[in-house]
Amino acid sequence: MDNVPGQDASLRPVIYFDGASSRRRAVTLGFADQLDISEDGAGIAAWPYADIRRADSPQGTLRLTCLTAPVLARLEIRDVSVAAELTSRCARLDENVPGRGVAKIVGWSLAAAVSIVAVVLFGVPLAADRLTPLVPQALERRLGEASDGQIKAIFGQKVCSNPAGQRAFAKLVNTLRQSAGLDTSVQSAVLLSYIPNAFALPGGKVYLFSPLLAKAENADEIAGVLAHELGHLQHRDNMRELIYNGGTSFLIGLLFGDITGSGAVIFASRSLVTASYSREAEQNADRFAIETMHKLGRSPKPMGELLFRITGKQGDHSLSILANHPLTEDRLARMSQEDRPPSGPPLLTPEEWTSLKAICG
Numbered sequence: 235m236d237n238v239p240g241q242d243a244s245l246r247p248v249i250y251f252d253g254a255s256s257r258r259r260a261v262t263l264g265f266a267d268q269l270d271i272s273e274d275g276a277g278i279a280a281w282p283y284a285d286i287r288r289a290d291s292p293q294g295t296l297r298l299t300c301l302t303a304p305v306l307a308r309l310e311i312r313d314v315s316v317a318a319e320l321t322s323r324c325a326r327l328d329e330n331v332p333g334r335g336v337a338k339i340v341g342w343s344l345a346a347a348v349s350i351v352a353v354v355l356f357g358v359p360l361a362a363d364r365l366t367p368l369v370p371q372a373l374e375r376r377l378g379e380a381s382d383g384q385i386k387a388i389f390g391q392k393v394c395s396n397p398a399g400q401r402a403f404a405k406l407v408n409t410l411r412q413s414a415g416l417d418t419s420v421q422s423a424v425l426l427s428y429i430p431n432a433f434a435l436p437g438g439k440v441y442l443f444s445p446l447l448a449k450a451e452n453a454d455e456i457a458g459v460l461a462h463e464l465g466h467l468q469h470r471d472n473m474r475e476l477i478y479n480g481g482t483s484f485l486i487g488l489l490f491g492d493i494t495g496s497g498a499v500i501f502a503s504r505s506l507v508t509a510s511y512s513r514e515a516e517q518n519a520d521r522f523a524i525e526t527m528h529k530l531g532r533s534p535k536p537m538g539e540l541l542f543r544i545t546g547k548q549g550d551h552s553l554s555i556l557a558n559h560p561l562t563e564d565r566l567a568r569m570s571q572e573d574r575p576p577s578g579p580p581l582l583t584p585e586e587w588t589s590l591k592a593i594c595g
Contacts (some may be wrong), residue, residue, distance in 0.1 A: 458537025531578020
């Protein structure tokens with residue numbers, strides 16, 4: 235072996251673990267073109283200096299590993315002169331020492347986090363806008379059907395079925411649907427519930443909750459609310475929010491280590507249950523309702539009056555029709571500006587309105 239000054243030190247015993255067993259082996263080191271490891275005069279391993287790395291070790295001990303050796307192979311050196319001789323030959327000894335390169339890791343982590351946030355704020359909404367028109371209607375209907383049972387389980391299983399009330403409700407929905415130019419696939423029902431709410435599901439289902447109907451004073455108030463929900467169907471807002479919420483939660487899951495994507499599933503399911511739309515989507519649905527009511531020669535103002543009656547100026551937004559919507563007073567002001575004297579026939583006769591009010595019995 236081509237030993238250098240310090241040869242005597244190199245011959246002092248060093249502890250070696252071969253990575254295949256837990257046996258401690260007393261070895262000697264030879265410093266040639268690579269680190270030669272010998273036991274009882276016989277060479278048992280050779281480690282290239284460029285592949286040797288420092289490992290965690292107690293004070294007074296130099297513990298080493300080798301990238302090209304078995305994963306669990308270790309050298310433990312307690313002799314200071316041998317340790318000094320070896321470390322002088324290992325130029326890359328500390329490349330993977332804990333604490334080294336932390337600033338670089340932190341920097342890249344922050345860059346990744348900023349990138350994810352930027353994608354959530356700008357990329358996902360753009361993707362949702364582009365992808366929504368590409369989703370087949372059949373798939374959207376299946377999503378609506380899948381969430382239908384969950385909706386009824388949470389908000390009320392019973393569909394109000396008074397025959398005269400159903401006829402009046404169907405007349406009102408069909409009148410709005412035809413005026414808005416929607417096809418006949420729209421399905422609607424009044425649910426017996428405890429929450430004044432109304433919302434649309436993907437694929438063409440619209441639900442009106444009985445407390446909202448109970449607080450209404452005329453057919454135009456309910457018509458405006460239904461027209462608003464038809465606006466969400468027309469714009470496919472629920473599908474868009476489903477894509478947005480699912481994509482957002484998946485990226486946030488990646489940021490916080492949820493690589494299974496379970497958070498995305500939960501977040502996407504929530505969007506179906508709560509029908510939480512963006513402020514822009516709500517304003518567009520209000521505009522759709524205003525235009526629909528104008529086409530029928532009716533005023534959109536009663537809708538704003540109904541919403542304001544339910545919540546007042548401040549309002550309880552929890553689980554109501556106003557959750558995630560523009561402020562009630564702002565909506566009432568907007569619809570009051572669009573108020574016009576009626577130029578079309580009443581949407582329901584007094585008898586039909588009475589029947590609709592009694593649809594839940």
